[in-house]
Amino acid sequence: MPRLPEPLPDALGEAFSCADASAAGVSLKRLRALDLDIPFRGVRRRAGAGEAAATGPLAEDHAARQRVLDRARAYAQIMSGHAFYCGRTAAVLWGTGALPSGELEVGVVAPERAPRRRGIRGRQLAPTHVEVRTLGGLRLSSPASTWAMLGRDAGVRELVRIGDALVRVPRGDRGRRRPEARLCTVDELAEVVASGRRVGSAKLVKALSLVREGAMSPLETDFRLAVVGAGLPEPLLDREIRDGSGRLAGIADAVWPEYRVIAEVEGDHHRTSRSQWARDIEKHTAYVALGFEVVRLTSAHIRPTGSAAVALVRGALRRRGWSPPN
Template identity: 30%
Template sequence: MAVPIIGAEAVAEGLLTRAQLRHRYAPVFRGVYLPKGHSPTLFERIAAARLAVPRAVIAGPAASAVHGAKWVDDDIRIDLIGRCRPQPGLRGREETLCADESMTVRGIPVTTPARTAFDLARRLPRADAIERLDALMNASPFSIEDAMLLTKVHPRARGLVRAREALPFVDGGAESPKESWLRMLFIDAGLPVPTTQFVVYRADGVYIRRIDMVWEDYKIGAEYDGEQHLTSREQYARDVWTRGELQKLGWYVIHVIKEHRGPDVVAEGRAALLARGWDGRP
């Protein structure tokens, strides 16, 4: 891991000359440098942000990554709760942060999972928020009730309507942004809320499949198939066997790939549910 430095301090202490700083290092944030030509990871940028704004608390998507959430890009903007001069890749927010809304994880001051969820839910568009919230819940489970309570603790915070609309739909069972998208595609279309990560066993106890989401009462499931299903021969062979076993057990599974249109996926789901006795009510 590359260690960021405060350029002025390195020069003042005689560790580098100004010429060496200019030729060997590149600024990450104002006054903070990493070796030139190095592509910093998110955690290296977080370390740099802490040097740039020492008393700030990491928040937003970067905070979710500190808590273990996946799908956070290395170059994402880092949100801080604290005063910070505007600059690319770093945003300071002068907001109220109660004592029980921050913690230290791996030496990094960061908003708690519940406060992180509250911030994500109110700042991001609903679809983006739910993807981030699902990833956070999957990595570091939090109480949705605790996150919702913060809408009352901070009644003047921006985006409370967004937060109240997104938080009830969080499901840590989603293991990718596309799984979050697929689940919400069904829910927003008025289909029943599916159960995520449902495990199917054969009568003799043999494990068959963990399905991304199911309507258990109707023995209908849905899966988002990523590229590995097309590029791995071993995975393909496993899928063929699994589909045969699921059919024997009476399961109907909708397989979705990136080329599928949302309305077509919903239509297949609705038709399958109606055919198996769903009364059409969410």
């Protein structure tokens, strides 16, 4: 029976540099043991660290972010003090739902030299084009400057999705808005666009004109873009619906108050969660009692083209008195 490797000092954590391990008395032989991964040269990580399965309506997004976070924490063990995560890597770490790339993007401010290493995409940035923050002990570009960096390789639709994620105001217990918890504001996005020319400036300007506060998921962003692109009136987003006594009936995804129409964009968890399903029935019954017509939409209505969602909303609006402009 093979001998188990010697325990590592707890002080090393889940990921650590070989230099720190050596200073803690860990031998080179121990660093070659099979219970350690080698994410980067000079770094070791305990095998299986950070692999808890994600659950919930955004499980895939959470799992993708966790994988990037694990790699970022590992590389941070040997990252220089003036470097920081930026671009798509930072967008993932901020929790925007951005798709990760195969490499970690690591930035420095000129005249520092960008790092060159396998698995790392180094970027040298102008001082006017980046602001650095700290998140969970990691240095990374600020939400607004991260968004602007994506103008180089992201399309307008993805920039709008990520922009919506950055400016949305989270809701806490009982639906209370928490503006202090949002990542940035539309004004902050506008400031970085105006901070100087950069690759992708035209796309950033166009995307900025389409970013809205209140879209609570990429699916909701896609729905809004489809509706507006089809010439329908733009809805109000994330709106509290109250009865005559001020009691909260629910928080609607999209509302056309003039026409008393509500659209609800329902992810898969609305179907699989019994408690969510029960809340939806209660909420939609209350909306109808208040005189609203409710259009319930799934991803099949919205993606890939949004034409089915547009047709359903157009029909509801026309029944309620809207007519398209000549």
